[in-house]
Amino acid sequence: MFWNEKMETLKGKDLKELQLKRLKATIKQTQNVGFYKQMFKEAGITPDDIKTLDDITKIPFTKKADLRGGYPFGFLAVPMNQINRIHTTSGTTGKPTVVAYTKNDLAAWTELLARNFTMVGIKAGDIFQNAANYSLFTGGLGIHMGAEAIGCAVVPSGVGNTKRQIEMIQDFGVTALHCTPSYAMHLTEVAEEMNADLSSLKIGCFGAEAWSDNTRRDLENRLGVKAYDSYGMSELFGPGVAFECQEQDGLHIWHDSYLVEIIDPKTGETLEAGEKGELVVTPLVKEAMPLLRYRTGDITMLMEDDCECGRGQKLARFFGRSDDMLTIRGINVFPSQIEHVLKNIPDVGDQFMVYIDRINHLDEMTIEVEMSKSVFSGELQDLSRLQTKIMKALQETLTIRARVELKEPGSLPRFEGKAKRVIDRRTV
């Protein structure tokens, strides 16, 4: 089943022509943005220098840090009266990245989601529960719009209150579910404890975190769904950029809407299909916030074999992140945020370590900090108080709970050159 068969199966010369046409239009659109005007000037190129798709390598990369520098509206290529929606992504040192959409952007994004849902067999008449955060996180409203577009009855259940979520699945006869894979595992366990019958569920779409085939097997066996991987990021609209088809072997990225490169994250050199590297994307249909060669930080590769389903070249399931951004329970956390919080607490030293574990299918973050000698009173309760104070400060900034462990001064590792403060012990 296709939502837009022509676009979904467009290949070869026809695809390349469309991509080039859209790339040129996108470049033209970027020239409304000061950052890109300056970038072209500094690189000694003009939009006319991009004559073929291969010419794209003449354009420098755009990084997440560049977007933060443009806070709040520095990357908008249209006037505010054409903006129809604003989302933000979680920020590092308190400053989020703003993403904005025109009416056309929202329609384009909705279409991609409609393609994805149709691809995995969701259709009009399905009852679709979206257990994603509905505020600034694009996985809430974004997924919602797509499911509505194909005619589902959408239940905007949001996050939390797991028992209520399970009751709704039962009582409403929910057939399709979207959430993060770790929340799906949690939901599964609670449902099992409640002896809930979730047999109405047929399809699960899980994204915003990397997850393993083991988790897929677990979810499929215990939740009774076919589980599909969903990939996206707010800078590229949000969820729906790439999605698994019913073959469950890699993700179809929509080549009419995204120009894909895989690069060596260290050298920036373009890699061939079958070679693992960082995904770099040039969105081809974005109006409000066009981007060129955006470095996603996500590690994947282009797959060599054609897919049975007839759609375009797939990306392998994601291997992780090239930079230090962590995704914990679907929320982006940067080590720099943690550093920032600790720096504001004089009772602890500058050194810290972060450990990420997956305990009962939920991500747990443990932060080790060094006690400062001067504040030690000799009393246990003062130490516990300090621990609580650090935990609260971290929760305020990161919006997630972290365990805090106090360490002796000098006991944490010191680094020469780039610090490796994060140990991700999750097995994906």
Next chain:
Amino acid sequence: MSEEYIIKQLSIFSENKAGKLAAIAKIFLDAGISIQAFYIAEANNFGVVRAIVDKPEVAFEAFAKKNYVLKYTDVLAIKMNDVPGGLYEVVGLLGDLGINIEYSYGYRTKDYGALIAKVENPAEAVEKIKNSGLELLPAKDYNF
């Protein structure tokens, strides 16, 4: 006056992990310190080692040199009769005197028991205890 009964206890911050206590004991050994009384208070993943030793200054120096976080804490030692009810007698009286024990630990010698107590205001407590019939053990018995 009250000073002769105020004992210098070492309070040492310690992570709760295998081999940690051995490392601490080794420092005492290497510094030639004799431990009179010893107690560990434990919370999540860390603890405070409390030790009364013969040469607190020497021990303090040895730990500080090894980058430990530690502090002196003033405590009192009260003699207990080594009979059933010995502890009750002491803490009952302390309660009557309005002395709140923040934490305490005990040990026993050949002849008597002793209760080490951290109280809010040691100097004030000493004065109250001296007139109560309880016997305070002098600091010189511990810190030489």
